Amino acid sequence: MxxxxxxxxxxxxxxxxxxxxxxxxxxxxxxxxxxxxxxxxxxxxxxxxxxxxxxxxxxxxxxxxxxxxxPSEGSSxxxxxxxxxxxxxxxxxxxxxxxxHLEQYHEDWMGWHREHPWAEYVTHGEMSDADRPFASAMREDGSWEEDSDTEWMVACCGEERPLNKxxxxxxxxxxxxxxxxxxxxxxxxxxxxxxxxxxxxxxxxxxxxxxxxxxxxxxxxxxxxxxxxxxxxxxxxxxRSGAPQNKYLPAAMLERIRKARELRESAGK
Structure with a gap:
């Protein structure tokens, strides 16, 4: 037990x-x-x-x-x-x-824009120390620094990548x-x-x-x-009133789920 x-x-x-x-x-x-x-x-x-x-x-x-x-006591x-x-x-x-919503913001944004050919990038070497992100995994030399020529998406479709939200x-x-x-x-x-x-x-x-x-x-x-x-x-x-709810997902959300599934499947091949 x-x-x-x-x-x-x-x-x-x-x-x-x-x-x-x-x-x-x-x-x-x-x-x-x-x-x-x-x-x-x-x-x-x-x-x-x-x-x-x-x-x-x-x-x-x-x-x-x-x-x-x-009303007779002012702010009390x-x-x-x-x-x-x-x-x-x-x-x-x-x-x-x-x-x-803020916890999901970056992941969802990347899910929409990652594959766009018109996304804007900079290299790690062009970024300041304050803005430069850590690598996704520790490197062989024990550091968390990406190579200076590694590209990093910074914007797409007129929106900045939502970092630190x-x-x-x-x-x-x-x-x-x-x-x-x-x-x-x-x-x-x-x-x-x-x-x-x-x-x-x-x-x-x-x-x-x-x-x-x-x-x-x-x-x-x-x-x-x-x-x-x-x-x-x-x-x-x-x-909260007992009224029937519309349980259908918006078409755009269904499309996002479909794209995410396709990306996972292609990554696994």
Whole structure:
């Protein structure tokens, strides 16, 4: 019978709490609490007005404000009780946020443009030390440097190659608290996501195969594992309202999948 590691999980129930990364590194599962599924989070506007709380995870038509200002007290007001909840189970002292679309951006972009004959290249010798990438594998002499005449794609179709877009954000508890709460997380992540909006929207377009029609309103979705995705607002609400969903993939995405399969098959020959 398999056993679950207990050394870190035991200590994690009492402060000081470990980070989410430390727990996961020890093989201990960490999940975002069920209360996070009630968050109605618009990918626009200022915090906290951009975020509401659903009465249940499947009632987008029944919203309560995350923060209710007190008109007689200026900037003061009342935070929704969900804000005090620990963000994760078990509790953690820090969480690292990342965006799925940015994690996939470079790979998807290369999948679309790698075979284009009009792509723009420079050699490694023409690049600065700061911009020069490491080799994909260690060389025989133990170095990670490519030959100076090795070509490197830098742009295609009027777009620069999306390098270093997979940024992260470390979220820590507010002063006086030893674990990350839902309020800590949402208040830190919302403005960070908005600062990345241009890259996120471009990454989504690439993944979807540069669709001719693109949604204009979006929602932030965070799953139990903490993965952040930016979703079409209409589809997001329908998915939580019991409305039937269109499960067909866009034609451009199907074409990308077909091309990727052909490349894998040709590489294996």
């Amino acid at each position: 398999s056993t679950i590691p207990t050394s870190t999980s035991q200590s994690s129930q009492e402060p000081p709490y470990p980070s989410m990364r430390d727990l996961q590194g020890d093989g201990i599962p960490v999940r975002f609490v069920d209360a996070t599924r009630r968050i109605f989070w618009s990918f626009e506007g200022d915090f906290p007005s951009a975020v509401s709380v659903m009465k249940t995870a499947l009632t987008p038509e029944s919203l309560e404000p995350l923060f209710q200002p007190d 007001g009342t935070w929704h009780e969900i804000c005090q909840h620990a963000l994760t189970e078990p509790k953690v002292s820090s969480v690292r946020a990342s965006v799925y 997979d940024v992260k954000l470390e979220i820590k508890p507010a002063e006086g608290c030893q674990y990350v709460t839902i309020r800590d997380y949402v208040s830190a992540v919302h403005p960070w996501l908005l600062s990345l909006r241009e890259d996120i929207m471009m990454a989504k377009r690439v993944t979807l195969g540069y669709p001719s029609e693109f949604a204009t309103e979006f929602m932030v979705e965070v799953n139990a594992g903490g993965t952040i995705r930016i979703m079409d607002r209409v589809k997001w609400i329908k998915a």
